Amino acid sequence: MFSRLTDEQTAIRDAVREFAQKEIAPHADQWDEEHAFPRDIFRPMAEMGLAGLLAPEEYGGSQLPRLTGALIYEELGKADMGTAVWLSVHNMVTGAISRYGDDEQRTRWIPRLTSGDALGAFSLSEAHAGSDAANLQCAARRDGDSYILNGSKFWVTNAGVADLYLVFARTGAGYKRAHGVSAFLVGQGTPGFTIGKLERKMGLRASPTGELLFDHCQIPASNRLGAEGDGLKIALSGLDGGRINIAATATGVAQAALDVATNYAREREAFGKPIGAFEGIQFMLADMAMKVEASRLLVHQAAAAMDDGVPATQYAAMAKCFATDAAMAVTTDAVQVLGGAGYVRDWPVERYMRDVKVAQIFEGTNQIQRVVIARALLGSAASA
Numbered sequence: 001m002f003s004r005l006t007d008e009q010t011a012i013r014d015a016v017r018e019f020a021q022k023e024i025a026p027h028a029d030q031w032d033e034e035h036a037f038p039r040d041i042f043r044p045m046a047e048m049g050l051a052g053l054l055a056p057e058e059y060g061g062s063q064l065p066r067l068t069g070a071l072i073y074e075e076l077g078k079a080d081m082g083t084a085v086w087l088s089v090h091n092m093v094t095g096a097i098s099r100y101g102d103d104e105q106r107t108r109w110i111p112r113l114t115s116g117d118a119l120g121a122f123s124l125s126e127a128h129a130g131s132d133a134a135n136l137q138c139a140a141r142r143d144g145d146s147y148i149l150n151g152s153k154f155w156v157t158n159a160g161v162a163d164l165y166l167v168f169a170r171t172g173a174g175y176k177r178a179h180g181v182s183a184f185l186v187g188q189g190t191p192g193f194t195i196g197k198l199e200r201k202m203g204l205r206a207s208p209t210g211e212l213l214f215d216h217c218q219i220p221a222s223n224r225l226g227a228e229g230d231g232l233k234i235a236l237s238g239l240d241g242g243r244i245n246i247a248a249t250a251t252g253v254a255q256a257a258l259d260v261a262t263n264y265a266r267e268r269e270a271f272g273k274p275i276g277a278f279e280g281i282q283f284m285l286a287d288m289a290m291k292v293e294a295s296r297l298l299v300h301q302a303a304a305a306m307d308d309g310v311p312a313t314q315y316a317a318m319a320k321c322f323a324t325d326a327a328m329a330v331t332t333d334a335v336q337v338l339g340g341a342g343y344v345r346d347w348p349v350e351r352y353m354r355d356v357k358v359a360q361i362f363e364g365t366n367q368i369q370r371v372v373i374a375r376a377l378l379g380s381a382a383s384a
Helices: 007-034 039-047 066-079 080-100 103-115 231-238 239-268 279-307 313-338 349-360 366-383
Strands: 121-122 139-143 146-158 164-171 181-187 193-198 209-220
Touching: 007 039, 007 066, 007 080, 007 349, 039 103, 039 139, 066 080, 066 181, 066 239, 066 279, 080 103, 080 146, 080 164, 080 181, 080 231, 080 239, 103 181, 139 239, 146 164, 146 181, 164 209, 164 231, 181 231, 193 231, 231 239, 239 279, 239 313, 239 349, 279 313, 313 349, 313 366
Parallel strands: 121 164, 139 164
Antiparallel strands: 139 146, 146 209, 164 181, 193 209
16 A cells, blocks of 8 residues: 555545445446436535645635545546546646636636536647647637637547636737647637537547537637636646546556456356466456556656655656556456456446547557656757
């Protein structure tokens, strides 16, 4: 067990575990099958303080340490990865407003977000701007006391169900790359803003992902978050924490898959004895367990570094890359341990495998994580 956990952290983890296993896990298969977004559980999670993990208490937030947040996301991921992902994105929006918003924006939005009245969505990626986040084409033009937004956003988690969208757009034709990106708060229902195509995905089917369309969408200049040109800085400021959240979530999925595979190996018999008595299955389970524990320790190390104010970019990249690769391997092996039963939807391991694949892609692909790690190791030599 990680030695830095306090009694409070253990109590919070246990409370979230109980809630997740009672209110989320039993419904995850149905949500997946029906592509149903479970908005009904948002307010109960908010009442537990989970909708304001990065927000100050004066605005209704819980402002918990990153390590506590990692414990929470692991338990949510163990119950249903989709729920953990859409909540993480919501908290990214709440955290950005807490950090960069003015008093009016904080007062107007954070209490609604932390109470569960409003759900947030983070809108950075575009068709040609994923890993290359500075290559945005969505544009915002200043027009007196307003901005006019034109363009589109892709791969937006919570598209169509969110109430507030944090949108990053290019401001000013003379700006280049990162220096010309600004952040805007756009409410659902704003004229000129519509939801486009919703993606048909391999996994995370209860967590909607879709396209945002802006056609001469007029928003008040007071809805700009931070200074003009600071958008990419705002977007990237949440990367380390977001990567830790995804790593923790993937660890939870891997733990769930290991639990199912272990229990199945105890009970399923072949050739007159449990399949867990065969060395081939034992070695698979042992390797799976090692990957889960190593992932958890990397996640805790990265989260603790952020809490201590230590530069955590390398740790966060390591945790995200390792934990998500490990979760993909563990869930795949869980399907193999269950054999034919693992390939059908009577057992949840096929859903775990489908869900966790995307964790190797979003919040920076694992190829990008390896670039981040290598640059931290090599310094200037990495770009020589």
